[in-house]
Amino acid sequence: MVHRLMVCTTCASTWENGKKIGISGGEILFQELTGLYQSWGDRSNFDICAIACMSACSHACVVTFASPAKPSYVFGDLPSDAERVGDTAAAILQCAEIYRDRPNGLMAWKERPEPLRNGVIARIPPL
Template identity: 50%
Template sequence: MVTSVSHTLFVCTTCASVWQDGKRIGESGGQKLLNKLQNLAENWELRDQFPIQAVECMSACNRSCVVAFAAEGKLTYLFGDLVVDDSISAVLECASKYYAKENGLLPWSERPEPLKKGILAKIPSLS
């Protein structure tokens, strides 16, 4: 497993928000997704090596809820269309697979079902 590379799981907290008069009303779907991921990750073996980071907006509003996997020297993946209650364990499972891959490549056939059809971007690494 890769251990020297810094990994991050980004979660958009403004996804699936309800807005009124320029102000968010209630808890967004993204915030719910973040909260549930953080709760499940308390027992996740990679919680210290693959921190979960809230992001105010990832500009994929029409495909919410959105998460991204990023690491130095690896592909970056952006996934959307995630249903909060149906994708929590799948996100952490896929993050574990991403962590284990030297280049971060996540073939379609190896991704959990909720992350097979919701891919928004696969961005090459800088190195």
């Protein structure tokens, strides 16, 4: 079964006069994730992709786990600052493994890594 990890790259952007300035927190998180993803053993079961905006700006940074027969999870309020982005990225991939291993995709609060425990924005039923 194919799973997808989507990362909002507009999250935690700085804007001036309607133009984005510098690199966003979402881009930093995506870069960290893609670096870890290259050595991650589960690449054959997960695609990772950048999404221009997930419209959860008040909860930056945002990622989503999705799969055709499972509910999609949208997580927000994920740290992307230099001191914590490595831990955040590792926790996301750890959570991705839990999601992958569940036939129904459901993840209990207590089994999720710390950065993903309180940041659930939505659990969207499968189509």
